[in-house]
Amino acid sequence: MTRNNPLNSKPGHNILLINPWMYDFTAYDLWLRPMGLLILSGFLKSHGYNIVLLDCLDRSHPILKRYEGNLPKRKENGSGKYLAEDIDIPKSIESIPRKYKRYGIPFNLTEAYLQELHKPDLIMVSSLMSYWWESTRDMIKLVKEIYPEVPVFAGGIYPSIYPEHCIRECNPDYIQVSNNLEELLIKVDKVLGISRDYRDIDFSIEKNYYPDYSFVGDRSSLPMMTSVGCPFDCPFCVTPLRWGKFRPLDLDRIVNDVTLYNREYGVRNFAFYDDALFFRKESHFYPFAEKLLKKKVQASFFTPNSLFARAVDGKMAETMKEMNFVNPRLSYESVDLELQKKMKKVDNSDLSNAIKNLEDAGFRRSDMEIYLLFGLPNQDKECVIEGMKYINDLGAKIHLTYYSPLKGTVFGDSIIEKYFPEDHDPALTNKFGFLTWHYKIGVVEFEEIREIKRHLNSQLD
Ligand code: SF4
Numbered sequence: 001m002t003r004n005n006p007l008n009s010k011p012g013h014n015i016l017l018i019n020p021w022m023y024d025f026t027a028y029d030l031w032l033r034p035m036g037l038l039i040l041s042g043f044l045k046s047h048g049y050n051i052v053l054l055d056c057l058d059r060s061h062p063i064l065k066r067y068e069g070n071l072p073k074r075k076e077n078g079s080g081k082y083l084a085e086d087i088d089i090p091k092s093i094e095s096i097p098r099k100y101k102r103y104g105i106p107f108n109l110t111e112a113y114l115q116e117l118h119k120p121d122l123i124m125v126s127s128l129m130s131y132w133w134e135s136t137r138d139m140i141k142l143v144k145e146i147y148p149e150v151p152v153f154a155g156g157i158y159p160s161i162y163p164e165h166c167i168r169e170c171n172p173d174y175i176q177v178s179n180n181l182e183e184l185l186i187k188v189d190k191v192l193g194i195s196r197d198y199r200d201i202d203f204s205i206e207k208n209y210y211p212d213y214s215f216v217g218d219r220s221s222l223p224m225m226t227s228v229g230c231p232f233d234c235p236f237c238v239t240p241l242r243w244g245k246f247r248p249l250d251l252d253r254i255v256n257d258v259t260l261y262n263r264e265y266g267v268r269n270f271a272f273y274d275d276a277l278f279f280r281k282e283s284h285f286y287p288f289a290e291k292l293l294k295k296k297v298q299a300s301f302f303t304p305n306s307l308f309a310r311a312v313d314g315k316m317a318e319t320m321k322e323m324n325f326v327n328p329r330l331s332y333e334s335v336d337l338e339l340q341k342k343m344k345k346v347d348n349s350d351l352s353n354a355i356k357n358l359e360d361a362g363f364r365r366s367d368m369e370i371y372l373l374f375g376l377p378n379q380d381k382e383c384v385i386e387g388m389k390y391i392n393d394l395g396a397k398i399h400l401t402y403y404s405p406l407k408g409t410v411f412g413d414s415i416i417e418k419y420f421p422e423d424h425d426p427a428l429t430n431k432f433g434f435l436t437w438h439y440k441i442g443v444v445e446f447e448e449i450r451e452i453k454r455h456l457n458s459q460l461d
Contacts, residue, residue, distance in 0.1 A: 012050050013192050016120035017041060019055040020139035021104035023132045025096070025432045027082050033223040035273050036156060037126055038211035043181055044188070045212060047196075052120065053215040054113065056104035056139075057082065060218035063105060063113045077221050077269040077302065077326075090134060092425035093433040102135070114146050121192055122151050125172070127158035131404065131430040137170040144171075151191050160242065161407045162426050179242065181208055205247050210254075213261060221269035221302070222261055226254055226288055230275040234333075234343045235410035236376060236403060239275045246279050255291045262297045271302040278311035289319050300324050306331040306371045306399075309346045312354035317361035329369045329399060330354055335387035336379060348390070355394050365395035366460035374449065375403035375435045377411050381445070385452060392456040400453050402431035 019034035034055050041051045055061070059074055059082065072081035082103040089100035105113075123143050127136040136159075140152055154172035163177050174191070176184055182203040189196060202208075205228050213222055229243040261267040278285050301320075306329040312320075320328060332351050333343065340347045351370065359365055370391045374384045384400075391398045405412040406429065420428060427433065435446065 012048060013121040013194070014050045014052060014118065015044055015188070016117065016123045016143075017051060017053045018123065018125045018139055018143070019053075019057060020125060020127065020135040021056045021102045021110075021132075022082070022128075023087065023100065023102055023135045024430065025098045025100055027084065027101070027103040033216065033271075033273075034126065035211060035223050035225065037124075038213065038215060038223070039209050040124070040184075041215060042210050042212035043185075043208050046208075047185060047201075048194075049188075051212070051215075052117065054110070055215070055217075056110060058105070058217050061105055061113075062217070063109045066109055066112070067106065074218075074220070077300070079221075090425060090427035092428050093430060096433055098432070111142060111146075114143060119147060120150055122153070122188065123147065124153040124155055124176075126156035127154065128156060129404070130158040130161050130406070130426040131428075131433070133158045133162070133166070133169070133426050136166070140170050140172055153188075157238070157242070158426065161238075165423075165426060206249060209249055210257070213257070219261070219265055219267050221271055222267050223273045224254060224258060224270050225249065225273045226251060227274050227276060227279070227284065231279050232276070232343065232345050234345070236373070236406070236412065238406045238409055241408050243275070246276050248280075248284050251284075251288045251291060255288065255295060258292060258299070259295045259297055262299050267299065269300050269302060271304050273305060275305055276308070277303070277305075278308045278316065281311055281316065285316075286319065289323055293322060300326045302326055303329050305329075309354035310350040312357055314357050314360065317354075317357040317363070320358070321361040321363065325363075327367050327369055328358060328363060329371060330396075332370045332387070332391065333373045334376060334379060334383070335372075335390050336376075336383055339376065339379075351391075352394055355396055366397060368396040369399040370394075370396045371399050371401055373403050374400055375431065377415060381449065384449060388453055388456055392459070395460065397457050397460060398453050400450070402435060404429045404431045404434055 017037045017040060019037055037053060041053055045051055059080060064071060067083070072083065074080040083106055084101040084103050085106055086099055087102045089096070125136055125139050125143070127133060136154060140154065143152060151173045153174045153176055154166055154170055155176035159166040159175040160177045163175055166172065166175055174187065182198060186198065209225065209228055211223065216222060227246055227248045229246045230239045231246045233240050258270060301323055303325065309330045309332065330351065331346055333346070334340065355365060355368060358368060372384065372387045372391060388398050405415040407413065407416060416424070
């Protein structure tokens, strides 16, 4: 059997980190990068562990060379479609007349890759969306079959929100429910029999939250983060719960990383994963932009997480243009004035001012994308259509996202308490599934809304 783990000759303990597949009705055309695992990799390496990372959503993973069909085309910036395999739909949402798929590296190739690895000493399986939990379960089952004696951790959003469910259904040996790095290192050391003095270690986010880019195979784009957390408390969002308030990271270190990967490795696209990139812009974003502009980095910057429209004044718009932001995405979420008041982050005038400022700075309106949520509580189909028309009247593109009720959030908890069975299957919170079973929005109606979006956006092309 071939052993393709380059770390197998290194002394010390090997930890295998796994980002499993996406299980859903449709795939995100994403930028999706396992930022949490990249950060974890950097952290564990700095404490002496050897790391191997398997990202099942890596479109350029070497194992895909063995794929016998045609691989989906990738866009220049690294986004694009995934390979997909039909899988059984979860029982709780089986009434939805759509195909359910495993997106990412095909199962047989994932299995082959894992079988050919040098045996790890510990395996950590992450999870992103709790409604994809069956992919975490299937991955844990697979690694336990291949490496029955290796301890397996489950971490990420799903075990954090549904710890009992995860222990019962996925059978990991350990779960990690918080982002506390000290707690994690102590646990990992204990499992692997390592002892060290923890008193002198700086476990702060500011010191440790930097991705280990060595595992990003596809360098057409890299994710980056200049801060963690968010000052807002939107009733549908899990970020404040998981990450707390805004904390800036070390800007010099990030500028150096971006410059290095741009110059040495030719990376031309960077995607900001911050949740609040423009918060405290005078002391955070502007100094960052100034440092980066001085380095004369030749790259494009994308904002998959969307930006605070209220912060985009004339100076910000010009800075974004100078830095070469591409397709700026702005948060809007809903045309509903009550919700806008509740969120306190954006209203109609913030959005129209931001779009005007960006246009004045040289962006085309039709290159801007505005996030609109579909499926929020008390938001009917007409409200979504009104929101789409409002964005279209401003000349910008609609970026429709679908609401999922997340446990622990204000909206999520009230919906779960009212409508969900006790000890519910997390797959019930699948965005498309939720819209269908909760709002009784059928496939036809769903497609109608998507068609309106497509039609309005195509008017701007
Ligand atoms: S501003 Fe964005 S990240 Fe912050 S709480 Fe609202 S939705 Fe979440």
